[in-house]
Amino acid sequence: MSAPLVSLTDVSLRLGKNEVLQHINLQLYRQRITTLIGPNGAGKTCLAKLVLGLHRPSSGTLVRTPGLKIGYMPQRLRIDDSLPLTVDRFLWLADPVHLDERRAALERVGVAALQHEPVQQLSGGEWQRVLLARALLRKADLLVLDEPAQGVDVIGQNALYGLLAEVREEMGCGILLISHDLHLVMAATDEVICLQHHVCCSGTPEAVSRDPAFHDMFAGAQMPAPNLALYTHDHDHAHDLHGNVDGEHDHAHCEHHHHD
Amino acid sequence: MIELLLPPLLAGLAVAMTAGPMGAFVVWRRMAFFGDTLAHGALLGAALALALNVSLYLAVVLMCLALALVLVALQQQRQLASDTLLGMVAHTTLALGIIAISLQPEVRVDLFAFLFGDLLSVAWRDVMWLGGGAVLILFLLVLNWRKLLSMTVDEDLAQVEGVSITATRILLMLLLALLIAGAIRTVGVLLITSLLVIPAASARRLSRTPEQMAVMASVFGMLAVLGGMALSWYADTPVGPSVVVAAATIFVITLSRRHR
Numbered sequence: 001m002s003a004p005l006v007s008l009t010d011v012s013l014r015l016g017k018n019e020v021l022q023h024i025n026l027q028l029y030r031q032r033i034t035t036l037i038g039p040n041g042a043g044k045t046c047l048a049k050l051v052l053g054l055h056r057p058s059s060g061t062l063v064r065t066p067g068l069k070i071g072y073m074p075q076r077l078r079i080d081d082s083l084p085l086t087v088d089r090f091l092w093l094a095d096p097v098h099l100d101e102r103r104a105a106l107e108r109v110g111v112a113a114l115q116h117e118p119v120q121q122l123s124g125g126e127w128q129r130v131l132l133a134r135a136l137l138r139k140a141d142l143l144v145l146d147e148p149a150q151g152v153d154v155i156g157q158n159a160l161y162g163l164l165a166e167v168r169e170e171m172g173c174g175i176l177l178i179s180h181d182l183h184l185v186m187a188a189t190d191e192v193i194c195l196q197h198h199v200c201c202s203g204t205p206e207a208v209s210r211d212p213a214f215h216d217m218f219a220g221a222q223m224p225a226p227n228l229a230l231y232t233h234d235h236d237h238a239h240d241l242h243g244n245v246d247g248e249h250d251h252a253h254c255e256h257h258h259h260d
Numbered sequence: 261m262i263e264l265l266l267p268p269l270l271a272g273l274a275v276a277m278t279a280g281p282m283g284a285f286v287v288w289r290r291m292a293f294f295g296d297t298l299a300h301g302a303l304l305g306a307a308l309a310l311a312l313n314v315s316l317y318l319a320v321v322l323m324c325l326a327l328a329l330v331l332v333a334l335q336q337q338r339q340l341a342s343d344t345l346l347g348m349v350a351h352t353t354l355a356l357g358i359i360a361i362s363l364q365p366e367v368r369v370d371l372f373a374f375l376f377g378d379l380l381s382v383a384w385r386d387v388m389w390l391g392g393g394a395v396l397i398l399f400l401l402v403l404n405w406r407k408l409l410s411m412t413v414d415e416d417l418a419q420v421e422g423v424s425i426t427a428t429r430i431l432l433m434l435l436l437a438l439l440i441a442g443a444i445r446t447v448g449v450l451l452i453t454s455l456l457v458i459p460a461a462s463a464r465r466l467s468r469t470p471e472q473m474a475v476m477a478s479v480f481g482m483l484a485v486l487g488g489m490a491l492s493w494y495a496d497t498p499v500g501p502s503v504v505v506a507a508a509t510i511f512v513i514t515l516s517r518r519h520r
Binding site: 079083085089 | 406420470
């Protein structure tokens with residue numbers, strides 16, 4: 001395997017008095033989807049911010065490939081109502097590429113119809129897709145996606161993870177995915193890392209799901225159901241991101257209800 | 261008559277044109293109180309300029325920058341909220357400015373002119389300064405537009421995409437300081453905020469993109485200067501406040517338009 005895009009060796013992060021992350025070892029590679037999983041407050045977003053360069057490690061070493069280009073999809077991004085901004089202008093900020101490229105990026109995530117809508121009028125799921133389109137536009141070496149499935153219904157989530165697998169193939173980028181819910185993520189992931197301030201366990205989804213440390217971590221927490229079956233990709237039709245069965249590209253007429 | 265009125269008119273138009281896009285940033289980034297604080301501090305700068313016999317504009321710009329740095333440093337502590345700090349600093353510097361002026365009895369200064377502006381006393385020399393300053397500010401704004409806007413939308417995302425947040429913040433402060441230094445002679449310390457905020461607020465309802473809002477704010481500001489000077493001419497009202505009233509009238513008129 002080639003050199004890692006980002007490599008963390010024995011990294012700890014202290015914010016104020018709290019040691020948020022302890023002795024983290026993590027390598028992110030091209031063509032690999034790594035999923036960070038853990039309960040709320042486990043330090044997942046902090047770890048992502050270390051990878052992004054928004055935090056500096058308090059100790060340990062973090063090495064980034066020189067010239068590494070990152071596409072980032074933040075967990076929450078609220079745009080003030082005082083700022084008039086269409087989806088198209090929002091994408092232009094990421095990369096001032098041609099209008100058609102921005103349109104193509106929106107088509108890729110299934111929301112091309114929204115190109116000239118004000119961002120404040122999008123629903124949660126639509127906005128997540130626009131954020132993903134912005135990350136894709138960067139033609140990044142590494143995509144960091146913090147809870148990308150927020151506000152997207154279960155069927156749409158499935159399509160989203162399918163899309164990520166495709167993107168990985170097409171662009172050859174590495175993907176770091178953050179999630180607090182696990183069953184859907186699993187099928188599209190090469191490596192799972194369970195985080196609770198330190199790495200509890202890591203490995204392939206199958207290995208992790210059998211690891212007692214994984215079950216301890218979610219015991220009594222927000223594990224949706226204790227005996228939830230591992231989701232595997234096995235379906236005879238495709239869904240688009242709206243959750244429609246993707247037949248004749250019929251999502252063009254998919255209505256968006258904006259609160260004018 | 262036109263020779264007498266032309267310099268004030270051009271000076272007012274130059275300030276209003278620059279205040280448009282700067283005011284848009286003030287509105288988007290919720291910096292209205294911050295701008296107001298810098299404006300109050302400008303009086304202290306002006307007083308020091310008189311005492312040390314240096315250029316008024318230079319002293320005001322330096323004072324505004326120094327204040328901006330002090331405010332950023334004060335905001336690092338978390339016990340007092342930002343608006344409390346701003347309120348303290350604004351009125352302390354205003355008081356210091358008035359004391360500093362009163363301690364120089366040999367200098368006959370019209371305090372009223374600094375507080376409320378004295379557009380009609382503007383000479384050609386000032387027009388050159390203001391015109392040059394306006395061109396410089398607008399040039400730097402256009403050159404750094406995407407960075408400034410990117411930072412305004414989301415600082416983390418902008419930083420990941422390669423925007424230096426610290427440098428861009430300092431640039432915005434510098435531009436604001438330059439504008440305030442110029443505006444102190446035209447609309448005065450107490451009314452600068454209104455020329456920044458009101459035209460931008462009026463433009464919000466009518467615009468779909470940030471660029472539209474910035475340009476429209478410029479136009480509204482210039483209309484307010486024209487209207488204010490006309491009002492002052494025909495009704496013999498003080499110019500600065502007349503400009504502000506004209507700006508507020510424009511805002512009220514835009515309220516009748518449907519929100520976009």
